[in-house]
Amino acid sequence: MTLWLPEATTSAPEVDYLIFALVLISCAVLALVFGLLLLYMFKYRAGSSVDRGTLAKKTWRLEAAWTVATLLAFFGLFVWGADLYVRLFQPPSDAMKIYVIGKQWMWKVEHPGGQREINALHLPIGRPIELIMTSEDVIHDFSIPAFRIKHDVLPGRYETLWFQAEKVGTYHLFCTQFCGVDHAQMTGDIVVMSDSDFEKWLEQNGTSETLAVAGKTLFMRYGCSGCHGGNGIGGSQSGSTVRAPALAGLYGSSVTLADGRVVIADDRYFRDCVLLPDTQRVAGYPPVMPSFAGQISEEDLLKIIAYIKSLAPEKPS
Amino acid sequence: MSEAHLTNEFQYSSAGHRAETAISGMWLFLATEVLFFGALLLSWIYCRHWNQAGFDAGARQTQLAIGTINTVILVTSSLVYSTGLAFMEAGNTHRLIQCCAIAWGLGVAFLILKFGIEWHRDFAEHLFPGQDFAISGSLGGGARLFFVFYFVSTALHGLHMIVGLILVGWIILRARRGEFSFIYFTPVVVVGLYWSFVDIVWILLYPLIYLVGRGS
């Protein structure tokens, strides 16, 4: 029986400190509560002749005191937990992105270099890694206890989590949102390796094309280049009759939408443009982009997005 | 006051106390209905926020004429019932019965227009969000959502109206049996509250179904 869970990432020890502090506080409160209960049950049992004296008349001072003490302690715990939580879910911008697709009852993982895994995730240590995750069917949850991290994985949208692994080893991956009959089988291995081992693994498991290269083929096959131009240079530049926005260099920049909102063109944005274009009408462009909902699989979609992300803007001539 | 009203009166200090108790029970029940329909309306507003164009495309397919006529019918019905209640407060059971009958008839007219004619046309035009839904393309999703809300809300409202009609019918029956007088007419008040509430729900549904997004 193990009573110990490895702390395999940079943030795992921080989560453990918080949990440990909560354990200490709980033990203190429990000692107080159980202690007083047992003390009073003995000292003030009906048969004992101990002097009960007079009862305090005004009790509100005591009430106020323990109320305030409780509030302060709780506020401290809130701030600690909230601060760590915000950092747990704000990935650094230079994180290596890996894609995860959950479906009943398996995890599909796609590395940017095209390497694919099922129910496993090979990772290098010492680098921030961001997982971009979606589901093909029901809500799942990607959970790595050794990393102290998990997040639900939803159909129809991207969710992210990030970490930086620090300890080489193999750790459990669990699905932790009930997803049907084989929910308990939707587990896997997280394999953390040294940098050199990871490079070797990437080579050994590589496919002929990276996600972005595969995405280029799909970009043409689905007809995106018809309006957005080859290499995503934009409709007007490519001679298309449709004035469609240029995609090259768009990733990460701000976009002004027709309704006045300004959004950042991230993975979620591109996904919504393809599947729900009505929600992302761009200011200054005709609202003619059709929806590809139901026509593109999640895997193809993330390859196309990887391709778009790889497009550098045309240098002005 | 007849003996029938004196059960459990041991704990009521007066007839007024008992009447207030019944009326406060109905207000509390109406509070639950506010939360019930409120959840639906909030969900509607939330979904519309993310699918405005589709919702508007759906809203344009609703039948404004029937909806407006129905609104007038229902508001009139509520007004007539309240008039009946005012008559009852003065002791005029005869006028109460007449007003309730008119209110009841208007309610039936509403149901016939809503379900007999409007829904019939909606189904004929393939507006039920099923296999052969009328609106396709990028607006189809939002339009389908709109019609999910449309059918669920009108069905639930219709069910509440049927219950209301049963209650108003019950009031008519009791009034004809001579059970009400200017001293005792609590059930008339209680049913009136319910009937007015059903009206208010419709007044909130009407703009959501027929007006919002129509002009876009």
Add this chain to the structure above:
Amino acid sequence: MSATTIETPAPAISYLTDGFTLRSWLLTTDHKRIALLYLGTITIFFFIGGIAAALIRYNLIVPEGMIASAETYNRLFTMHGVVMVWFFLIPAVPVTLGNFVVPLMLGARDLAFPKLNLASWYLFVVAGIVAVYSLLVGGVDTGWTFYTPLTTEYSKGHVVATVVAIFIAGFSSIATGLNFIVTIHRLRAPGMTWYRMPVFLWSLYATSVILVLATPVLAMTLILLVFERIFHIGVFDPAIGGDPLLFQHLFWFYSHPAVYVMILPGFGVISEIIPAFSRKRIFGYKFIVWCSISIAVISFLVWGHHMFVAGTSLYSALVFSILSYMVAVPSAIKVFNWIGTMHKGFIRFDAPMLYAVGFIGLFTIGGLTGLFVAALAADVHLTQTYFVVAHFHYVMVGGMVSAFFAGLHYWWPKITGRMYPEMWGRAGALIIFIGFNLTFFPQFILGYLGMPRRYHSYPPEFEVLNVLSSAGATILAAGYLLPLAYLTWSLFHGERAPANPWSATGLEWTTQSPPFTENFDETPMVTDPPYNYPPFEVVRGHV
């Protein structure tokens, strides 16, 4: 220990002798008889849910699962949740102890709407029949939380039948809550001001407010769920622009306040028992009553803490976390106040008091572990694991079920006119306390180590703790079967109870045991504050 040495004769007339036909029971409007009808029904459901629990713990003895079929296991834990939540915990104290005691405690003859009370029992029975039907045809395998799109598009279980059962049960809840609120407002005996009401009534009032306001939201959520399941199109479907998270928001908007529906009556019961068995006024009466009300209010504002890793925004997570800490404060205050009540009291250790003290211990553990999951970063690790399972079982089972047993033993003499056998009562309380801790404490550790909940099978390193937990469950099961046995025995052979076997304050103890149908000969007049125990010098002479 009861001080009666004189043999108490059975009252010639009581609500139990007022008609022996089936009709007199099935068409009764007497709140006391309705309470017994409910008691029988929820006992049946407690054992149905309990059998499901036993099978769950049986399955988890070995890592690969003793029950071959994962599908069966999934349906078992779903039915365990559905039955225990809606058919036991939510009704338990209000419809049995509440129905029986509230009019008596108020000095009233019955509730405000006696026929509605009977109707609420019939609704509950109908709901129960639909639930049992759903169980018999195979049950449902979605978890009691029914998350979409699993329930709307993918589950092969009997979702609609189960949801219909819950929907009907919801009407029963609303009717009960409505009845209590109007009764407490309007039918208090002359002189019983709000601040002269015992805490139990305030707790039931707060509970009823939640029942009345939260349950309708569940009703609407279930309607939308069923529509989507039947027509395969709906507001939770991302393919048409809907949102599966909308379901979670709507569901938890009801279900979080619902857990306070479960525990608040328990708080009320404990608040009656501690003063009675300490022979002392409750400490900080006004604080306790306003804590009950504030728990009811704040409970509506914390639902998002079930969704910290669900895909909501960072801002919403922050807001819900701080509010979740706020809701814990009034509960903590109550625990301190109960202990303060015992301070300098004259404490007797009858079964109700043992259950009550057990409640304080177990509820405090459960409540403290709530602080763990309210802390955002800790919740990320602990949510969806056995830690949360242990947390809610500590508050709901260690807390609520203990409180239910405490109240059942406390008011048993009043309800039945019989005393239960004291030694067996104390044994039961002790066995339950030990069995419960053995069952659920290991689960905190399992959860920290990462064992997910709702898993039919698990990695082998979790085996020892699971075996410990299942061993504890056998002891706990024995602990729950024991009161069934001796309480039933006491109905026929128990010592006759006097009007006030505990020498407690409260109007319910001023009438005979069991009461006659109209409760009181004359409307009582109330002039004393609640828990008006005599000063120590007098008490000491009579202990």
